[in-house]
Amino acid sequence: MPSRFAPEPSFRHDQSARTGILLCNLGTPAAPTAAAVRPYLAEFLGDDRVVEIPKLAWWPILHGIILRTRPAKSAAKYATVWHEKDGSPLLHWTTRQATLLRGWLGERGHNVLVQPAMRYGTPSIAAQLDALKKDGVTRILILPLYPQYSGTTTASVFDAVYDWARTQRHIPELRFVNRYHDDAGYIEALAQRIEAHWRGHGRGDKLVMSFHGVPERTLHLGDPYHCESHKTARLLAERLKLATDQYLVTFQSRFGKAKWLEPYTEPSLIAMAQAGTRRVDVVCPGFTSDCLETLEEIKQEAREAFLHAGGQQFEYIDCLNDSAPWITALSDIAQQHMQGWPTGREDDVDLKARAQHAKAAGAPQ
Numbered sequence: 001m002p003s004r005f006a007p008e009p010s011f012r013h014d015q016s017a018r019t020g021i022l023l024c025n026l027g028t029p030a031a032p033t034a035a036a037v038r039p040y041l042a043e044f045l046g047d048d049r050v051v052e053i054p055k056l057a058w059w060p061i062l063h064g065i066i067l068r069t070r071p072a073k074s075a076a077k078y079a080t081v082w083h084e085k086d087g088s089p090l091l092h093w094t095t096r097q098a099t100l101l102r103g104w105l106g107e108r109g110h111n112v113l114v115q116p117a118m119r120y121g122t123p124s125i126a127a128q129l130d131a132l133k134k135d136g137v138t139r140i141l142i143l144p145l146y147p148q149y150s151g152t153t154t155a156s157v158f159d160a161v162y163d164w165a166r167t168q169r170h171i172p173e174l175r176f177v178n179r180y181h182d183d184a185g186y187i188e189a190l191a192q193r194i195e196a197h198w199r200g201h202g203r204g205d206k207l208v209m210s211f212h213g214v215p216e217r218t219l220h221l222g223d224p225y226h227c228e229s230h231k232t233a234r235l236l237a238e239r240l241k242l243a244t245d246q247y248l249v250t251f252q253s254r255f256g257k258a259k260w261l262e263p264y265t266e267p268s269l270i271a272m273a274q275a276g277t278r279r280v281d282v283v284c285p286g287f288t289s290d291c292l293e294t295l296e297e298i299k300q301e302a303r304e305a306f307l308h309a310g311g312q313q314f315e316y317i318d319c320l321n322d323s324a325p326w327i328t329a330l331s332d333i334a335q336q337h338m339q340g341w342p343t344g345r346e347d348d349v350d351l352k353a354r355a356q357h358a359k360a361a362g363a364p365q
């Protein structure tokens with residue numbers, strides 16, 4: 001009788017039980033073309049964590065209108081940030097962070113596997129969990145690259161992990177990182193990024209901290225994202241010794257007609273320029289990797305809007321990407337959450353079982 005569960009890798013008593021980390025980000029199309037953006041957007045906007053409108057009402061709008069018009073417009077935007085060699089900036093930085101995290105943890109004596117994964121598109125969460133299991137991993141830390149928890153992002157990553165676990169006979173031990181918006185290492189990494197920019201380019205009249213928005217309704221329904229974003233901003237301002245009139249928290253990337261978290265980034269920048277602010281520095285602390293939303297929407301579009309409204313200088317400060325303080329912070333966060341899990345090189349190998357297997361296989365002792 002066929003099993004409803006996925007086939008298990010063959011069990012080996014002599015194999016060490018390994019620990020893995022799944023480093024999850026949002027997702028990105030496979031190419032900056034309408035044909036590639038359409039299935040990505042269909043998966044993304046079809047997720048009821050992202051758009052909470054009942055399917056019966058939402059499906060005709062999504063499939064009848066949005067997926068007919070938006071892919072071409074989004075693809076043109078993606079084309080402006082797509083890298084000839086590295087492709088999608090989001091996938092590039094996430095992959096690099098996974099490689100560096102594994103290396104950095106290895107330097108500290110933690111022999112763990114790290115796989116990057118995308119909630120929408122590829123490499124998918126399910127495929128990367130399969131890959132970890134195939135490599136003998138029996139404990140997995142799910143680490144979303146979202147410092148602030150939101151039902152729209154963090155919870156959706158967790159949904160994908162639960163969906164995969166439902167298909168498994170032998171489920172690995174799973175741990176989930178919900179948030180690290182107030183983690184000292186994360187705040188320090190942001191502060192150092194900003195200070196390095198100021199050292200190279202001087203300092204603006206105001207620091208704008210722009211976070212991705214979510215519908216305002218989710219705040220009233222108990223989503224902690226708004227509060228966590230503000231806490232990140234306050235801690236960062238404290239670390240940088242900024243007075244309250246030296247920085248502003250805004251929310252970007254509004255989608256659809258509903259009210260989203262305010263103040264909105266671009267209108268705020270325009271108002272600032274019109275009120276006489278000559279130079280702004282803009283940082284996006286909620287994005288750990290540069291992507292469409294930072295490189296196109298902020299670095300290109302918001303800059304143009306600010307300058308057009310009379311501003312003199314717009315400085316975009318890069319996301320954390322592969323900066324050393326960020327990789328250190330990420331390693332610390334992973335280590336905190338892996339506590340109690342053996343991650344050394346040989347400490348988890350059942351040497352007795354290995355010897356027995358070797359003997360049974362006729363290997364020289």
Ligand SMILES: C=CC1=C(C)c2cc3[nH]c(cc4nc(cc5[nH]c(cc1n2)c(C)c5CCC(=O)O)C(CCC(=O)O)=C4C)c(C)c3C=C
Nearest residue numbers: 026027028029050074090150152153212214255291292293
């Ligand atoms: C439809 C509603 C959306 C919600 C809610 C939302 C929340 C949310 N998103 C991010 C991070 C990213 N979003 C990105 C792109 C993007 N976001 C939406 C919509 C919502 N996001 C869309 C439709 C898109 C696709 C691009 C477009 O067509 O405009 C990205 C960039 C992806 C890339 O490939 O570069 C990121 C990252 C967060 C953190 C968040 C809630 C907290």
Ligand SMILES: [Fe+2]
Nearest residue numbers: 026212253293
């Ligand atoms: Fe988004």
Ligand SMILES: [Fe+2]
Nearest residue numbers: 253292293297
């Ligand atoms: Fe956007």
